[in-house]
Each structure stands twice: as structure tokens, then as C-alpha cells.
Amino acid sequence: MLIKYNLIKGFWGTVFCIALVLVILELAAGTSGTANAATDIVGICVDGKMVVFADQKPIVDDNNRTLVPIRFPAEELGATVDWLNASRQAKVKNKNHATLPDSDILLTIGKKEVMVHGMTRVMDTTAVIMGKRTMVPLRFISEYMGASVKWDASTRIAFVFTRGQTEEEMNLIMTEKAADHHIPADRDRNLKILMYHEVAIPPKYATGNTNQLYVEPAIFEQHLDILKKNGYNTITLRDLYQHWEYGKPIPTNSIILTFDDGYRSMYDFVMPELIKREMVASFFIITDKFNHSGYVNESMIQEMHRNGMEIASHSHSHCDLRNADLEIELNQSKTLLENIINDNVYSFCYPCGLYDKNTIDYLAKCGYKVAITVNYGEALINQNIYELKRIRINREDQIETFSKKVAPPGKP
Template sequence: MKKVLTGLIMLASILAVTDVSLTFYFQKLAYSAVQDLGTKTVDTAAKPAPESRQAHFPILVFHHIRDYQPSDTKNDRTFIIPPADFEKQLKYLSDNDYSFITISQLADYLAGGNDLPPKPIAITFDDGDVNQYTNAFLILKKYNIIATFYIFVNPIGVSKNYLTWEEVKAMSDAGMEIGSHGWYHLFLDKLSDGQELAEIDQEIVKSQAIIEQQLGRPVVSFGYPFGTYNDDVVARIKAAGYNSARGIVNGKTHRSDSLFNLKAYFITADFDRFINLVK
């Protein structure tokens, strides 16, 4: 295995100067090989078999971090948290010794990799709204908190309401995980046959490739747009090399066999509800 791994890393290094997309492919293979090595030759006596692993903690889902505007409807406001309220939530977690992990860290653990820190919690953001950079990122950095951002590619760098690639890169370089949330944010379970195959490929495979090209890092986490999927969608996500997919069904227990159906909670500005969810 070591020889294979060294070979892959060397090959990836050589390809790094020639072909970016192939390099990512080999980085992923090398990454898998490292995981493989870790589970088969290290710590096997001390850890339970991967299929028996589970973790119990909430994955939090945020959307807009900005002040309310008069035009925001009551429904809109369930997806908006004013920065001051967001900071209050993060300060609570920070003051109470939560350990912040990315979704790929959770996936790694459930697949038999590294242990999780004590009192873990995962913060995620959906959609790539620009205020996730202009407001949320500043507050995350202030408290030294890492999070996972699921972005959908189409509006990035195009719409003023969404992140630019420079902003996505800056967050990635600061330790934030960037996952794919598709290309056009479609109901993936509705795309299953005929000419729609090209569309589902764009949502799952091409979105991943573009983000990887922009960031220079593998993208291994997927967030289902609208939380919807079916068996075919899951198979395609696995085939593309993602190692987890997060839905929006409520729940705190994450198991090795639920990596492609990770449960999570939408977070609102309601602080009492927030406390009850994270306790």
C-alpha cells in the first residue's frame, strides 16, 4: 500500500504541472489510500469496526446572516439571522467548549478515520449567499470557528447576491470546508432519465470539478438542494467521489451507514430554540 501511495503522490506531483483535473483525480485516490492505510494498519485494535461507528451531535444549517429588511416576509425571516444574533449563538458555543468540525471530518470519522474531538458540533451554510462572507466569515474568524459551506455554482461570481470565487477561495484558505450544493440548485430526485442525465451530471460532477479547479482542493462533501434525493442520486454522488451528503431531516445521530443522508437542523434567530438544539 505504501508503494502505491507513494506512486500516486509522485504521479499527482508530476501531473500538478501538466493537468489540473487529473491531479485532483489522483489526489482523491491518494486520499483514499491514506484512509485505507489508516484503517488497516493503524489503531485497528483500539477502534470499533467502521460500520459500527456513530456520533451524536447536531449539524447546524445557516442561510442568510444579515439584518432584516422591511421587505422580508415572515417566512424569509426564518432563513435570516441578524449578525448580532449569530454572534450570540457562536459565543455561546465557544464559551461552552464545543469543538467545531467540518463535515469531511465527520465523514472521515464515520468511515473509520480519525477520532472526533470532545463535544463536537458542525456549522454549515447553504447556497453561498454573499452575506456568508461579508458578515458570517468575520464572526467565524473572531471565534476561531471552522464551518462547511455548501455552494451552488451558477451564481458564484455572477450575481451580486452571491459569493465571488475570490471570497470562496479566501474562506477555503482560512480553513473552511467548501462543499457542492449543485449547479442550479435543482430538485435532484426529479432528474432521473433521458436528457436529464446531462443535467444531473452537471449538478453533481461538473459542480464539483469547477469548485475543485477554483480552489485547488478536492471537494468531498455534497449538500442536497432542498434536501431531496433518491437511490439513483446517492449512487451518482458516491460515484463522483463525494464521501458524504447532508440532507435537512432533523436528527443528531450520524452513523457510518447514513453518510449520504446526514441529518441536520435549520437554525433561526430564536436563541432559546438554539440552546435547546445544541444541548
């Protein structure tokens, strides 16, 4: 169903709600106005065209408002944006857009009060900082630029209209996009979860099984291209859980990429390749290994999370969980990651695929929602949610065998 997204009458007419993220690299992170746990990603569509956000994705904040990067009003609405470092303020001016009126808006991080043409207005959310980026609610900016915004809950897309489209024209665009992006929740579907480890050229000493854990970067790129060619859309394990549990929509032909162990190559190579193709993945971190040479560190984990990647636990010390201190391995590793990403950790991956009933009970007790094994096969809703199967991708999986492993049912 198409729902009006907080449409209110405003100063110049249509008032609407979108928001922006201000990219200020030199900005010192402060506590006031720092974003909390809100990270649910949404899509933005301007006049029928989906906006690609390579870096910081739009999110819905704790006040249920959509926030988008500051590049958005600059690139999509023709505004100029200045950052005033000393006062932690963003000044947004629209002078260029052909069909939108001029505007002059001054927002302050962490404050609901906004100056519009020198007059104070009050927003229902605030500008925030996420990591090194400043997220500035664009509700008022958008209001005073005269565009319209509608929200489609089924696709989680905020539609922006800058050309004075009629109601009918807007609905047409929204219906079209809904058909492109999502199908109604079909929770019986099976789904492929691919299992990767290291994406790198294996060292000379790697033999046998260890050697198979490596997928070479050039081959990996081909894997991603094959997925694109086959029309697959990547989602995270967390998305799958929310789909099965609450009916949250997921795209047609969804597939999940998982990466075990948290190697440094995940940040250096895998994430950029995913972003290039507008893909996401779930990364399973060993919490006593990160920050060590060859593994991702805290700031890398934060950046991966900001880019829409799922950060999840692969235990604390990668031991046999049937004989381990589960408080440390399951609970503390979860808390550690949650403190780093300032978000909930949903998913768990058993080290070496070893677990028993006690492990599963403890996972549930810790608040994990879903866990993956090394058992080969597709994931199904009637599998135990803590025992989902995966399709292992090996070093020897070059184009032909990989294509077979990911071929949709009924296709060769």
C-alpha cells in the same frame, strides 16, 4: 502515540522539521512552486503554548512536511524575514532568540536548494505559493536555529521546543496537550450538524419561510459564543467523514456548522466571526450563483478555503434533483469548485432537501463522500452517509431556543 517528527542530526545539533508560510501580498502568483492539493491542517505548539493562526493555517504538504506561516519564525522564534521579490526568495535571519543560535538562511520558491550561511543545502520539500501567500518550508530554518520539533499523529500537532527541554519535559507537554485536544476515536457518537442559510437582517419583502432563513448578525454572534461556552469544537463535514471512515481524530464535543447557498455574507461576516473564535464551518455553494451579486465570488471561495473552511457543493442550479441533469448538477458543480480551490470536494447538500435513490447513487459515482439533508435530528454513523440529518437554525432561534437545540445530551 508520540512520534519523533523526522528528527535528524544537523549542522548545530538537533535537526528538525517545521516550515513556514511567507505572507507576501504583492507577490505575483507563479506556476512554479504553487501549492497543490495538500491542505490538511495541523496545529503548532511552541514550548507548550498553542499558536493561533488567524489567517493562513499550517498545513502538511505533498511531501508530508508541515508548513507554517512566516509570521511563525518571526513571532515565535524571534527571526527576521525579508522577501526578495525579483528573485522570489525569502531570507530568514535569527539574531534575537535568547536560546537559539544565529542563522542566515535563503530559500527560493519552488527550489529544494537552500543557502545556509552561504553554503548550499538540499531540503526534502520546497517553498510554495498558496493563493497570494508564499509557503516556505522551514525545515532547514528550524534545523539551523537549533530548536526541536516532534509530531503527535493522534492530535496532528507539531510541537516546537526552543528552550533545550529534556526528552522527559517534551513528552510531558505533549501528553498534556493530547489530553486537552482529543479523545480516542469514538465512531459511534452522534453529532449535531447545524443548518444555517443567510446571516443578515431580512429585507422587508421577506415573509414566512423566507424570513426564517435569516439569522441576524448580532444573534449569530451570540450563537457562536454559546457554542464556545458549552465547550463545543467546530469541525467540518469532511472531518466527520474522515473520522467515521478512517478514525481520524476529532476533538471532544465536536459540532458542525453548515451554511447553505453561498451568500456574500458568508465571506463578509460569517468567516471573520468564525476566525475570531478559531472556528471552522462547511459552506455549500450553488455554482451558477456564485460571482453574482449577493453571493460569494471565486477569490472569496479561495480565501475561505485557505482559512480552513470546507467548500462544498449545493448543486449547480438549486433545482429539484429528482428531475435534473445530474451530470451538470452534481458532477460539473463538483469539478468547478475543485478547480477553484485546488482541492477535493467531499460534501454535498441537497437543494430544498429534495433527492431520491438515483441522486444518491449519482453522488457516489461522482466521488462525493457525504451528503446532508434538511431532515431534523442529530447525525449518526448508522444513518446513510448520504442522508445525514441536521438541526435547523431559524430566525426565531434566539438565545433560549438555540441553547436548547445545541445542549449536550443530559444537560438541560
